[in-house]
Amino acid sequence: MFKKILIANRGEIACRVIKTARRMGIATVAIHSDADRSALHVRMADEAVHIGPAPANQSYIVIDRVMQAIRDTGAEAVHPGYGFLSENPRFAEALAAEGVAFIGPPVGAIEAMGDKITSKKLAAEAGVSTVPGHMGLIEDADEAARIAAGIGYPVMIKASAGGGGKGMRIAWNDDEAREGFQSSKNEAASSFGDDRIFIEKFVTQPRHIEIQVLADGHGNCIYLGERECSIQRRNQKVIEEAPSPFLDPETRARMGEQAVALAQAVGYTSAGTVEFIVDGDRNFYFLEMNTRLQVEHPVTELITGVDLVEQMIRVAAGEKLALGQDDVTLTGWAIESRLYAEDPYRGFLPSTGRLTRYRPPAETAAGPMVASGKWVGQDDGASPVGEDAAIRNDTGVFEGGEISIYYDPMIAKLCTWAPDRAQAIEAMRVALDAFEIEGIGHNLPFLSAVMDHPRFVSGEITTAFIAEEYPDGFAGVTPDETARRRIAAAVAAMARVGEIRRARISGRMDNHERTVGDDWVVSIAGALLPVTIAADRDGATVRFEDGTTHRVASDWRPGQPLARLDVDGAPLILKVGKITGGYRVRSRGADLDVRVYTPRQAELLAHMPEKSDADTSRMLLCPMPGLVVRLHVGEGDEVQQGQALCTIEAMKMENILRAERRGTVARINAAEGDSLAVDAVILEFE
Incomplete structure (x- = not known):
């Protein structure tokens, strides 16, 4: 087994590899750019080497600089993570020339499957069903439009060396084909150093389902079930789950067998993923093979108990797989939510800056990953999701750190596992509610909204889910009447606690708390709701004008940014920020300014003028x-x-x-x- 490996990557995937290497007793080397001098992966590794300026094309994807770091540290093997050099055959060749093991597939497999044009031709020759398209090179935008029209709109314009949603566009007419071709070509050149483009038919109402394969150098190859990756935005996966709520055992077996056959046809070793597009009748078509570890690999690990990074390292060291196909079982359900530094209220545009607050929910262990002894999370405290569920958070950031303009905007991958899908979704809801991020725009509210969306809960999803359900973008969630009442009651009780504290500090409060009134008016979502609060040692009973009441209990204190409350016996988690007269409250995708007034203040409120926004229309x-x-x-x-x-x-x-x-x-x-x-x-x- 290797004594030292270098991780040719950054961020959460570098941290992820370090965790497994540490458990295996292998020393690790991190590489970093100027922008990542203080990054988490640098802090976690046993050694760290600076390799250049912030832009990736001057540091992380410069093969000579990475090779020099390998020589300087004496690393015996390299794990490339995903992106950057993970599917670059020249990098694998350079490693082989130095006698350094590549923790990934052979160069021939990378060349055959990593190039999307070549991979589709090979898949077709192997009898795998493929999507109609043009696999040849395309010279210019006009030729792209002619080809697209011949295939029939809509079409997908894709970078041959692409990945992660970069270099991809959907075109519905000739103009969009020309424009999409040029943008895809530019993005591909910038991200991958390869601007080749191909075009294929875009299948409407599809599901994106992928099969995880694992192969060694001794002729053994297995598949570890599937992942449903249909919740996508701009072809970038946002939420993944395993298994798929759509596949039946027969379809799963056929897809798995085809994936294994394709891997064996190209002499594949290590972990890889075969991606398929699946229609409503469970017909599936080969899309591409990713010759690397996938971003969403944790959900497969959580339902199988197999540490894919460990298996990649063992295969690269020449070991045989320790399990066969009959040993693979799928237990429970796992969901992954990708937390991005992007503002959902501004069309999901990227956000950069300092993480002034970063407090993920406590990681907790349960399920197959724990039973196998291969858990790679941390047991950080009491579980917010119960003993039968697990939380795992793969991240490469920390509180006070910077989100840079130079790299992918991912903050973390939050995963939950539970015995079934409904429980896994509920665990994810709670975990998202408890995740605190401040200082930058982020997509937590959107992820929470998806978890509550009836269509997602039912499992009736396609890759068009976000476009269909949020055609005008995401404007937040408007809670229904019941939810608004629960939040209003909770904030009224919290405001009373704050008022008592202020009264005591100012000296207005006697021992019997008589100077704090019982009658208040809550302003929420444009409505004024008069309430009466009857408090005791165990909580408060909040009564509305129509006679309905809510019982609120909590140990929250003013200044705490997260409030864990119990409302009528059911938990309610609120992210809380102080504003004039009340609190900014965020919960389950809703972002509300909730103010609590005295009856007299509420009466005078009607006479206050509203401030108009500045005119930026020109x-x-x-x-x-x-x-x-x-x-x-x-x-x-x-x-x-x-x-x-x-x-x-x-x-x-x-x-x-x-x-x-x-x-x-x-x-x-x-x-x-x-x-x-x-x-x-x-x-x-x-």
Whole structure:
């Protein structure tokens, strides 16, 4: 077995590999750029080597610099994680030339399956059902439009060397095909150093289901069930689960057998994933094979008890698989929510900055991963989800750390396991409620909203779920009447606790607490709700005007950002921030300003003028921190609704900003190459 391995990656996946290596008694080496000098993976590793400036194309994907780090530290093997150099055959060849083991598949398999054009041809030759498309190289945008029209719209334009949703566009007509081709080509060149593009038929109403395979160098290959990855945004997976709520045992077996056959056909070893698109009749079509560890691998580990990173290391060391296909069992249900530094209220645009607060829920152990002795989380305290469920949080950040513009915006992968799907969803709801993140925009509210969405709960999902259910973007959740009443009662009781504290500090309070009244008015979601609070040592009873009551109990104290309450015997977790006259409250995807007034204050409130927002209708504002890649217009130009005005690159994704209506450009305040902050004025209209 290896004594020292280098992780040629960063962030949460580097931390994940370090955890398993540490359990196996293997020393680890981290590499880092200027931006990652204080990163979590650097802190966790036994050694760390600086390899260059912040941009990945000057550090993490520069093979010579990584190779020098290997030589300097004497690492015997390299785990590439995912992204960066994980599917780069030149990197694997460089390692082989140095006599260093690559913890991944052989170069031939990477070349055959890592290239999406080649992999589709090989899959077709092997008899695997594939999606119709054009696998040849495409010279320019006009040729892309002709090919797309021949296949039949809609089509998917994809980078041959792509992954992670980068370099992918859906086109519904010739204009979108031309534009999508160029954007995909640019993103592919920037992210992968390979701008080749192919086009395939886009299957409407599909499910994205993938099979995890594991193979050694002795002819053994197995599959470890499937993962449902249909909740996607811009082709980027957001929520994954294992197993799929859609597959039956027969379809699972057929998909698994095809995945194994394809892996064996290319001499595959290590962990890999064969991705399929599945229609409503459970017909499945090969999409691609990822010759690396997948981001969503934890859900497979949680239901099988197999540590995939450990297996990759053992296979690379020449060991045989210790389990056969008959040894693989799927137990319980696991769900993964990807927490991203992106603002769901601004079209999920990337967000950067400092994590002023980062408090994930306590990791707790349960299920097959624990029974196998391969748990890679931590037991950090009392479980917020009960003894029969587990929480695992794979992360590469910490409180006080920075989310950089240079890399993927992922903050963490929050996973839950439970005996069945309903319990796993409920555990995820609680875990998301208890996850505290401040300082940057993040998608926690959206993830919470999905967990409560009837369509997700039913399992009737497709890759179009987000586009269909949130066609105008995400504007938060509006709680129903019952939920609003529970929150109003909880905040009223909390406000009373705060008022008692203020009265005591000011000296207005006698021993009997007589100076704090019982009658209050709660302002929530545009409604004023008069309430009466009757408090005792065990909590408070909040009575509304119609006579209904809610019993509230909690040990919350003013200043605590997380309130764990009991309302009528049911738990309620609120993220709490103080605002004038009340609290900003976030729960289950809802973001509410809840204020508590005295009856007299509520009476006077009707006479208060409302503050109007500043008029920015004649400005194009930068919606995210990013780099100006291209200005499509000049001063004095007349523009039409929908016309491209500016292209902004953020976290390696290109975003085209368009005119909302007709107008004339009066002034341009930015130049190509400028780095802009959120809401910076790019240009102004007459």
